[in-house]
Amino acid sequence: MVFLKKMKILIIIPVYNEELHIENCINSFINQSHKPDQILIVNDNSTDNTENILKKYSKKFSFIKYVNKKSINKPSPGKKIIQAFNYGLKHSINDYNLVGKFDGDIILPSNYLYTMMIGFIQNKKLGLCSGVIANKKNNSWEIENRYNKDHARGAIKLYTHKCFNKIGGLNETIGWDTLDEMKILYNKFEIKVYNKIVVKQMRNTASRYKKNQYKKQGRVMYLLRYNLILLLIGSIKLAITSKSIVSFCDCIIGYINSWINNEKYIVNSEIGKFIRNHRYNNILKKITNV
Numbered sequence: 001m002v003f004l005k006k007m008k009i010l011i012i013i014p015v016y017n018e019e020l021h022i023e024n025c026i027n028s029f030i031n032q033s034h035k036p037d038q039i040l041i042v043n044d045n046s047t048d049n050t051e052n053i054l055k056k057y058s059k060k061f062s063f064i065k066y067v068n069k070k071s072i073n074k075p076s077p078g079k080k081i082i083q084a085f086n087y088g089l090k091h092s093i094n095d096y097n098l099v100g101k102f103d104g105d106i107i108l109p110s111n112y113l114y115t116m117m118i119g120f121i122q123n124k125k126l127g128l129c130s131g132v133i134a135n136k137k138n139n140s141w142e143i144e145n146r147y148n149k150d151h152a153r154g155a156i157k158l159y160t161h162k163c164f165n166k167i168g169g170l171n172e173t174i175g176w177d178t179l180d181e182m183k184i185l186y187n188k189f190e191i192k193v194y195n196k197i198v199v200k201q202m203r204n205t206a207s208r209y210k211k212n213q214y215k216k217q218g219r220v221m222y223l224l225r226y227n228l229i230l231l232l233i234g235s236i237k238l239a240i241t242s243k244s245i246v247s248f249c250d251c252i253i254g255y256i257n258s259w260i261n262n263e264k265y266i267v268n269s270e271i272g273k274f275i276r277n278h279r280y281n282n283i284l285k286k287i288t289n290v
Contacts, residue, residue, distance in 0.1 A: 006097075007097040007098060007117055007120075007121075008037045008093070008095060008096045008097050008098070009034075009036040009037050009038075009096060009097070009098045009099075009100065009113060009117075009158075010036065010037065010038050010040065010092055010093055010096035010098070010099045010100070011029060011036045011038065011039045011040065011099075011100045011102055012040045012041075012042065012085050012088040012089060012092060012099070012100065012101055012102070013025070013039065013040070013041045013042070013088075013101075013102045013103065013104050014041075014042045014044050014081050014082075014084030014085050014088065014101075014103075014104070015041060015042065015043060015044060015046065015050055015054075015103075015104035016044045016045065016046055016050075016084075017046045017047060017048045017050060018046065018048075018050050018104040018105060019046075019048045019049040019050050019053060020105075020202070021104060021105040021202045021203065022041075022050060022053055022054070022104045022105075023053055023057075024107050024202070025102075025103075025104050025105065025106055025107060026039070026041075026057050026064065028106070028107045028108040028109075028110075028112075029108065030061065031110050032108065032110055032111075032112060032113045032114070033110050033111055033113075033114045034113050034114040034117060035063070035113075036063065036100075036113065037063060037093065037096065038063050038064075038065065038092060038093050038096075039063060039064045039065070040065050040066070040067070040088045040089075040091060040092040041054055041064070041065070041066040041067075041088075041104070042066070042067055042069050042084040042085065042087055042088040043066055043067065043068045043069065044069050044071055044080070044081075044084040045068075045069065045070050045071045051066075051068065054066035065091075065092075067087070067088060067091045069083075069084055069087050071083065071084070078172075078173055078174030078175060078176055079172045079173055079174060081154075081176075082170045082171065082172045082173070082176050083172050085101055085170060086169065086170065086172065089169070096161055097160065097161055098116070098117070098120065098158055098159065098160060098161065099158070099159050099161060099164050100156075100157060100158040100159070101154070101157045101159075101170065102155060102156055102157075103154075103155035103156070103201070105155075105201060105202045105203045106133070106155055106156060106199050106200065106201050106202070107199065107200040107201075107202070108131075108156075108199055109131070109197060109198065109199070111197070112131060112156075112197060112199070113158070115131075115194060115197055116129040116130075116158045116194075119192055119194070120160060123190065123192070125188075125189060125190045126160065126163075126189065126190050126191070126192055127159060127160055127162070127163030127164075127166075127167075127184045127187075127189025127190060127191065128152050128157060128158070128159050128160075128163065128180070128181065128184055128189070128190075128191045128192075129152070129157075129158050129191075129192050129193075129194070130152035130153060130156045130157050130158060130192075130193055130194070131156055131193070131194050131195075131197030131198060131199050132144075132149075132153070132193060132194070132195050132197065132198055132199065133153050133155060133156065133198075133199050133200075133201045134198050134199065134200055134201065135201055135204045136200070136202075141198070141200060143195075143198065145241065148282070149193060149195060150191065150193055151178075151181065151193070152177075152181065152191055152193055153177070154176070154177030155199075155201060156199050157177070157180075160189075163184060163187075163189045166187050166189070167180060167183040167184055167187060168183075171266065173223070173266050174216060174219065174220055174223070175219075175220035175223055175224060175266065178220065178224065179224065179266055179267065182224070182267070182271065182274065182275050182278065183271065185274075185278060186271055186274050212250070212254075214238060214242070214246070214247040214250035214251045214254065215250045215251070215253055215254030215257070216254060217234075217238065217251055217254065218231070218235070218250065218251035218252060218253060218254025218255035218256075218257075218258075219254040219255065219257065219258045219263070221234055221251070221254075221255055222254070222255045222258035222259055222263065222265075223258065223263065223265055223266045223267075224265075224266065224267055224272065224275055225265055225267055225269070225271075225272030225273075225275060225276065226255075226275070226276065226279070227276060230276060230279050230280075231251070231252065231255050233283065234251065235247075235248045235251040235252055236248060238251050
């Protein structure tokens with residue numbers, strides 16, 4: 001435990017109109033068996049009672065701080081969230097060992113941060129750790145199955161300072177929470193997802209962004225330089241998990257729209273090639289393990 005205490009943890013939580021959930025979220029951090037050294041909450045132009053709640057906690061706990069940021073008055077995936085995160089990073093402590101990007105509608109188990117730190121200590125190659133997310137369905141909590149089991153969800157990520165700096169931090173773009181993982185692997189760090197560390201998410205994934213969500217996923221595939229084969233495989237997977245052919249069509253449309261508009265890629269050709277090879281290798285592993 002002496003060594004663990006030397007690991008300083010910075011947590012940054014961008015929030016927008018989170019009055020219904022932010023207290024439960026903050027309390028779950030306060031109740032951690034190994035507490036963070038600073039929780040920096042970015043109030044991203046909320047119009048509800050969020051700021052008053054943050055003010056109450058910041059007065060009561062010295063390691064909790066909040067800052068206000070002005071932006072558009074609506075939730076938006078990707079760019080807006082990471083702009084808020086990076087804004088918080090500028091106003092936070094800078095002598096940390098681990099930095100986390102978390103959402104304001106999650107409830108952590110009390111051993112979350114401790115478990116992640118043990119993982120980093122035991123494996124020096126780890127650059128990113130997370131648990132898994134569960135959503136409430138029919139009065140019970142079910143682990144979401146929309147994503148690969150090795151994908152660290154954007155709401156609950158914890159990075160080492162070394163890895164975070166190596167990948168250049170988090171990019172202010174849609175698809176940031178896939179881009180960061182690809183850059184981590186490209187730079188020869190590892191990612192670990194603890195499937196038994198379950199985080200409750202009070203709002204179902206993407207519920208704020210339902211409109212055109214599958215078109216946006218097709219757009220992300222284009223921005224990450226997926227080819228047509230990977231686009232088809234990804235779109236089919238979406239159709240299966242969502243149980244809707246509409247998601248397949250929307251994903252294809254999103255990709256084609258970005259291609260027609262000649263949208264600028266968010267990775268260079270070398271990382272794009274790495275991403276394609278990584279995806280193909282994962283597909284082959286799944287096929288051979290069936």
